[in-house]
Amino acid sequence: MKKLILASILLGATATVTAGETITTDSAAITQGIKEGTEVRMEGEVVQALGDERYLLRDIKGQVEIELDEDLTAERPLKAGTRLSFTGEVDHDDGRSIVKINKVHSVKGAPDSAPNATISN
Structure with a gap:
């Protein structure tokens, strides 16, 4: 019984350490069910402004x-x-999968007023 309790405590401590990790992923993994609240790193190209x-x-x-x-x-x-x-x-909202951006690492291309602008944080 003591071994079971100790194993449970250690497993919980390990889950806490890994819970804050950022994973590199893609759109397919997001739409196929990466858990809500997971921090992800992605890159891609803007197709359309949705407002x-x-x-x-x-x-x-x-x-x-x-x-x-x-x-x-x-x-x-x-x-x-x-x-x-x-x-x-x-974030999975009303059946849609959305990534709410916290930090932009780089922007290359066509921001509204500068066709060759690059912004890096």
Whole structure:
């Protein structure tokens, strides 16, 4: 019994350590069920602005919706063709999978007013 309790405590401690990890992933894994709240790192190309700080992003595996606060892009909306590298959190909302971006690592391409702009954080 003591071994079982000790094993449970150790397993819980291990889960706590790994829970805060950021995983590198793609749109297919997001839409196929990565757990809500998981922090992910992704990159891809903006396909379309959806309004209200939301965009459709395409990567090598498909497409996923992202939510990007304009504060993270120097108050400039992004155009189709803009390449992004970012870290965000998975959210499954009303049957849709969305990545809410927390940090932008790089923006290359076509922000609204500068066709060859590069922004890095």
